[in-house]
Structure formats: structure tokens, C-alpha cells
Amino acid sequence: MTRGAHKLKAWREASGLRQGAAAKRVGVSQGAWSAWETGHKRPNIEQIVKLAALTASSEHAVTLHDFVESEEEAETRRAWRKVPRSA
Numbered sequence: 001m002t003r004g005a006h007k008l009k010a011w012r013e014a015s016g017l018r019q020g021a022a023a024k025r026v027g028v029s030q031g032a033w034s035a036w037e038t039g040h041k042r043p044n045i046e047q048i049v050k051l052a053a054l055t056a057s058s059e060h061a062v063t064l065h066d067f068v069e070s071e072e073e074a075e076t077r078r079a080w081r082k083v084p085r086s087a
Helices: 003-014 019-026 030-038 045-055 071-082
Strands: none
Touching: 003 019, 003 030, 003 045, 019 030, 019 045
């Protein structure tokens, strides 16, 4: 999970918002916001700009760097996807 995912959730909770209300401020669906918070998807550059503006005055301010994954992190994520899950 990216730093951005953690920061988004922390900002939303500190702001007292539900996912749907936070998503509305950025112009996305609640499902999209949820996917960002869980790290299943990442916002595009335009959405990151909106998120940065929205969270700028917070201790949980979001930047582009928060959503960039290092090669090591990407490799670890790919390896975990290959691990069989028990039923």
C-alpha cells in the first residue's frame, strides 16, 4: 500500500468525512475513493493535483510522491500476488 493510501484515509478520518463525501470533493465515486484508500488503484495525475489542493493545509497533505511506488515495492507487490491463498 502506498503512503498516499494511508494519508488519504488519515486525512478523511481526521476531517470527519465518509468516503462518499470525500470522493465528492474530488469528483470521483465512493468506489474509486475506496480503491485509493486500500491501495487497489491509484488516482491519475489530475486527481492527485485535486487531492493535493484539498489536503494541503493538513498534516496528512498528499503529494505526487506519495503515490509513486519504488521498484522494490512493486517487486514485492508482484511477488505477493503469486502467493497461493488458502480457501
